[in-house]
Amino acid sequence: MPYGIPWNDVETIYPCVKCGYETLLYTPFCANCGIEQPTEERKQAIGCARHVTSKREPDEIQASLDEFNGFAVRLWSYGVSHCELQLHFYKTGKHRMILMCASSDEVHLPTSAWAADLELIVKAGKYGDEYIVRDRKLGHYVRCGMVVAYFGFDSSFCGDGICPW
Ligand SMILES: [Zn+2]
Numbered sequence: 756m757p758y759g760i761p762w763n764d765v766e767t768i769y770p771c772v773k774c775g776y777e778t779l780l781y782t783p784f785c786a787n788c789g790i791e792q793p794t795e796e797r798k799q800a801i802g803c804a805r806h807v808t809s810k811r812e813p814d815e816i817q818a819s820l821d822e823f824n825g826f827a828v829r830l831w832s833y834g835v836s837h838c839e840l841q842l843h844f845y846k847t848g849k850h851r852m853i854l855m856c857a858s859s860d861e862v863h864l865p866t867s868a869w870a871a872d873l874e875l876i877v878k879a880g881k882y883g884d885e886y887i888v889r890d891r892k893l894g895h896y897v898r899c900g901m902v903v904a905y906f907g908f909d910s911s912f913c914g915d916g917i918c919p920w
Contacts (some may be wrong), residue, residue: 767908768805769798779800805849807907813877813886816854819904820873820888823852827917829868831910833859840864842888842896844871845914853908856888858900865895868915877892 769792770777776787781795781804788873798804810816823844831843831853838859844852874886882900889896
């Protein structure tokens with residue numbers, strides 16, 4: 756079994772309309788700057804609430820990787836305790852994806868951004884399925900015990916000029 760602890764799924768994230776401070780529960784006043792917020796219904800209606808979703812099935816994850824093919828990807832963080840790493844993908848505007856690879860055994864990735872052409876390979880490993888996320892053109896890869904794709908989480912990755920869009 757993979758040792759990694761994936762993030763919990765939450766349904767909605769509410770950023771403050773003034774300072775951008777984010778909460779997982781709607782509050783009528785910002786906990787950071789104190790400014791009054793629009794009602795929960797209004798925040799939903801005006802696009803001031805982000806919905807968070809995740810993909811966990813290999814075919815869904817591959818479809819998500821295909822969606823970001825040709826756009827920028829970058830190794831964003833690595834947590835030693837659970838051998839977890841995050842790849843952040845940038846498309847345009849707020850269209851981002853975070854790929855979390857837990858229980859990573861082997862990491863061959865550059866520390867700078869590149870244009871993604873990634874495939875997900877599932878193989879029988881010593882302790883169950885193992886996953887290899889590999890770039891078809893450049894050969895960069897990570898071999899791990901679990902992969903989850905997240906949409907809607909905040910990322911400050913802006914593409915590093917990789918994509919002309
Ligand atoms: Zn605020």
